[in-house]
Amino acid sequence: MIKRIDHLAIVVESIEGALGFWRDALGLPVTRTETNAREQVEIAFLPVGESEIELLEPTEADSGIGRHLAKRGAGMHHVCVEVDDIEAALARLTAHGVALINETPRVRDDGTRYAFVYPRSASGVLVELYEKPEAGQASI
Amino acid sequence: MIKRIDHLAIVVESIEGALGFWRDALGLPVTRTETNAREQVEIAFLPVGESEIELLEPTEADSGIGRHLAKRGAGMHHVCVEVDDIEAALARLTAHGVALINETPRVRDDGTRYAFVYPRSASGVLVELYEKPEAGQASI
Numbered sequence: 001m002i003k004r005i006d007h008l009a010i011v012v013e014s015i016e017g018a019l020g021f022w023r024d025a026l027g028l029p030v031t032r033t034e035t036n037a038r039e040q041v042e043i044a045f046l047p048v049g050e051s052e053i054e055l056l057e058p059t060e061a062d063s064g065i066g067r068h069l070a071k072r073g074a075g076m077h078h079v080c081v082e083v084d085d086i087e088a089a090l091a092r093l094t095a096h097g098v099a100l101i102n103e104t105p106r107v108r109d110d111g112t113r114y115a116f117v118y119p120r121s122a123s124g125v126l127v128e129l130y131e132k133p134e135a136g137q138a139s140i
Numbered sequence: 141m142i143k144r145i146d147h148l149a150i151v152v153e154s155i156e157g158a159l160g161f162w163r164d165a166l167g168l169p170v171t172r173t174e175t176n177a178r179e180q181v182e183i184a185f186l187p188v189g190e191s192e193i194e195l196l197e198p199t200e201a202d203s204g205i206g207r208h209l210a211k212r213g214a215g216m217h218h219v220c221v222e223v224d225d226i227e228a229a230l231a232r233l234t235a236h237g238v239a240l241i242n243e244t245p246r247v248r249d250d251g252t253r254y255a256f257v258y259p260r261s262a263s264g265v266l267v268e269l270y271e272k273p274e275a276g277q278a279s280i
Contacts, residue, residue: 004189049144096165
């Protein structure tokens with residue numbers, strides 16, 4: 001049901017500054033960067049095995065990530081696990097009394113469906129679930 | 141050089157309580173638990189793909205993890221990446237001005253060598269490096 005850690009997201013003040021550690025010193029590649037206008041963040045993707053490190057830099061101070069940075073400083077923000085059936089996973093979580101931020105999956109442009117769990121239900125950790133589109137569907 | 145995320149460690153007040161989410165609701169298996177007397181923690185290991193979630197419960201309030209829990213509450217504590225050559229990795233980090241908690245690797249009972257990086261050098265993240273013993277050496 002849970003396939004792997006898809007990504008670990010880290011809030012940073014500056015992607016350029018953070019790459020001095022993650023790329024230059026540690027040696028991880030950066031495969032791409034993108035700006036997520038809805039979340040008001042710039043994201044750098046650094047694969048590690050079957051997972052990725054995502055560096056999140058807020059583009060606006062008054063955004064969710066911007067406020068998180070101001071309040072808590074840089075550091076780990078959330079962990080995302082890939083599931084094979086997100087509806088079944090959310091139903092199982094709900095049956096166990098877990099509080100969901102997204103009770104039904106949201107959908108990204110590439111077809112990935114996702115939902116977040118409230119940290120209060122998950123040992124203080126912001127957990128995201130991902131279900132990737134089946135091969136071939138992403139380009140439809 | 142960096143092979144994968146070995147584990148993501150999460151500090152919890154109670155492993156038994158935390159398993160209500162990670163095992164029962166999310167569906168991850170628990171393959172083993174162990175008590176680490178030196179670090180004064182009990183650890184539950186939950187594999188996810190090629191990585192593991194580690195739940196850390198302090199056995200003493202006046203321990204590193206116990207103080208972390210009292211100060212910051214439950215949540216993500218550190219991320220560990222496996223490298224193929226920890227000496228080379230630490231040399232590269234040092235050459236880039238990264239501050240190391242362990243300037244030379246420490247060794248666990250199973251032969252795994254590890255070292256931690258100061259969060260101030262790593263976007264506020266406590267990063268651990270692991271080098272596993274070669275196959276066959278662990279049982280020597």
